[in-house]
Structures are given as structure tokens and as C-alpha cells.
Amino acid sequence: MKKKEKQSFIDRFLNKVxxxxxxxxxxxxxxxxxxxxxxxxSFIASLFNLKATNPGTGEVVEAVNLISGEGLVLMLTESINNFSAFPPLGMVLVVMLGIGIAEKTGYFETLMKRIIEVAPRKLIIPTIILVAILGNVAGDAAPIILPPLAAMVMLRLGYHPFSGLVMAYAAALGSFSANFILGMTDALMMSFTEPAARLIDETYTANIAMNYYFIAASALLLLIVTYFITIKLTIPRLGAYHGAEVSQENVSDTEKKALRWANISIVLTALVFIALLIPENGVLRNQETGSIMNDSPFMNSVVFIITILFFVPGLVYGLKAKTIKNSKDFANVLSDSMATMGSYIVLVFFAAQMLAYFSWSNLGPILAIKGAEFLQEMNFTGVPLILGFIIIAGCINLLIGSASAKWAILAPVFVPLFMLLGYDPAFTQMIFRVGDSVTNPITPMLPYLPLLLAFAKKYDKNVGLGTLLSNLLPYSIVYFIVWSLFLVIWYLVGLPVGPGGPIFLEQ
Structure with a gap:
């Protein structure tokens, strides 16, 4: 009789999760x-008069009892607004119009088949990871757009599609503060760091690139780490996919011709946007500052621009490949793409209420401030201080999703504290960004997890959150260990984290 293969400790642990x-x-x-x-x-916290003082503003933040007349009125009157104003809802639905037409016409399938025919197999997965990491520049677009595309690619490669979903999702969110390109996140972080630093030094001036050396090096590091986790753990653990078979036929001449025209159309569309962006007076630039990245029409509309970049080649492919023959076909393709989002929309309604209740209760800011006070009281220095701050930021991230909201609370506490210990605000900011990123893949406070589940149900309608979280957890754990160790080594060597961003104030 064949012996049952003994499972490793990691497999047993993840299987239990x-x-x-x-x-x-x-x-x-x-x-x-x-x-x-x-x-x-909220009722218990209010009963015990739980409160905390925001060190930046001096404002006393008190727990709000939502089991009250005022709370009931708030829940009843704001429920529709909570749902309709849920940040990623409109963005997801709009993006799905572009993705849907590109998928339903066959453009994506043909493109994936063609890529796999001509591209070196060893480069496909690293390329997906790299795009996911770089996609952070586009804000919320990467965790919405890349997971379903990565699932299609992995399925075409003969792997389980869930491996693509979790890999792209983890890379896009877990490496949120790693990139080769400066973006809006760098500007947002700096905007809270500078005023916090001026509580100690009124002359302190921050700059958007003050973390660049470390985040660029981290992008390369996390690319390698993500690839290793995917190849060594995720793919073997998920095993073979037993869903619908994927056609292994080569791309036909008709499909090649349609694909060629579709790719030409996406290049021409991209050139139009570039022409509107590159000139100094380009209409997609910030008209006051000339900036491409900071509060510009380009960054504010990047999700819709990406939608167009999917929509145009999808439509061109459909017309050339005859998968769209008339206006009725066109309307059906769009309707079909939105029909798949029904379960996500229902889920979003309840997720939006939950997040709103947590925000109204003030429990998040109170817990954040209390956590900061605890770390301050422990009187850590050096490596223990760095690791303690990373852990605090990572734990708070499980309760408050917005990085800017967390840093708005924590910066006035930790930036002055670290300055008094001799550390530059740029280094303090970088420590927070590492801690804030590593638990992103597993936090329920980010609205993308329900969307990931909706994508997964396309391949297995019975899949649960446990399957996704058990495959996302290794990424968060390894990111925490490796990235924290990398930051500690960087600190011990004494390298600046970016231009104008030394480790210590005296440098």
C-alpha cells in the first residue's frame, strides 16, 4: 500500500487556517x-468612558456609543450613503466594463495564449509580480485589475488560477510602499511627516523622494520574495485545477490578425493620453503646478484611463475576430461583464456599513493612540524600537485600512518621539510604511478582499475566505520577516533611506 505523503508543518498550519x-x-x-x-x-467602550488624546491636535477622542438614539438615526439615515460612497464600488464597476469587454470578446484569452507562445516561460510570473508592484503608482487600480488577469495567465500556464489571484493581490498590496517610481503615496506620507517633525524642529523640511533609495531596493527584494513564495509554496499547495478545461489550441490566423489590430489600437490610445500629458501645458497635468503626479487630472482619472485602455482593444478585437457582429452583441458583452458582479455588490453593502460603524465609533483612532503610548512607555531603542513600531503599525492596519488616516494619527506621536531619540523623520516614516504594508494582504479593512473572493468564485463557486486567507497569509508573514530584517540591516549599515533622508538627525 502506498504511504501517505507526510505534510510539512507549514502545510499543516495553513490547512488548519x-x-x-x-x-x-x-x-x-x-x-x-x-x-x-x-x-x-462601542457600547462597552462608551460605558467605561474610553478615550485618548490625539498628540498632534490635542483633541480628546472619545468612544461613541452607537447603541443609542443618535446611533440608530445615524445608521438609518446614512446606510444608503455608506453604500453609494463606498470608495472602490464605482471604480470596480467602471473598470469591469473595460475588463469585461476585453475578456468576453476573447481578447484576453488570445493575448495570454500568444504571450505564452512567444515569451520565455520563466519570465512570465516575475513580470506579473513586477507589474503588480509598480501598479501601486496607479493607486487602487492594481489590486482591482491585476488579480483576475494573473489568474487567467496562471491557468493558461497549467497552474491553479487561485495562485495568480493571491500572488497578484499580495504583491500589489503587501509591497504597497515598494516601488521604482515615486507616486501619490510618497506625497501623502510626506504631507503628514513634515508638520509632525515641526513640533520638534520648526525649520524641518521634508521631500517626496526622502524614502526613494529604500523603496526602490525593496521593490527588487519583494519581487524575488514574492516569486519564491509563489513557486515554492502557493503553486504546490494549490495543486492542479479541476475546473473547466482550458483550450490548448494555438492562436489562429484570424485571431492573430485581430490581436494585431487590437494591440495597435491600445498603442494609439496610449499615445493620445501621452500627448495630453507630456507637454508642459498638457491638459492632464495639474494646471497650477504642472505636476503629473500630485493632484493632476491624470492621477485623478487613472482608473478610468485604464478602463479605456482595456475597452478599446477589446472592442477592436471583437469587431475584427467577429465575436461582436452587431450592436446587440456589443450590449450583451457589456451586460454579461456586469452580471458577474452581482454577489460583490451585495457583499459591498454590508462591508460598507461595517466600516462606517467602526469609523463612527472612534475605536480605531483610540486603539492606534493607545498602541503608540504603549510603545512609548516601553522605552525601546534601536532595533527593538524599529521592530516594535513595525508590529504596532501592522496590527493597527488590521483595524484601519487607510494608510493616510493611520499616519495622520501616528505621525504626531512617533515622528517627535524618534526625533528626540536622534532619528530623522524620513526614517521614522519608512518604518511605518513597512509595517503598514505587510499586513495589507490579510486585513479585512481593505475593500478589495470581497472583490478577490468574487473573482475566485468564477473558478470555484464554493470557495470560502479561508482558502484565500490561508494562501495570502504566507505572503504577509514572509514579507514581515524579510522586509523588517532588510530595514534593520539598512539601519545597522547606516545608509540613507532616500535623498535628504538620513537615518540619524546629525547626518
Missing amino acids: EAVGNRLPDPILIFIVLMGVILFA
């Missing part, structure tokens, strides 16, 4: 339960 996660009720019910937990926690 998956089993426990999948025993949980449907995500809709989970969000409903969390709504109840938050309401009860």
Missing part, C-alpha cells in the same frame, strides 16, 4: 456579525 476559515459562515453574514460586534464594543 483554511479549514477554520472555510467553516466560517458566508462573508455577508460575517460582515453582519462584525457590525453587531462593533455596536456592542
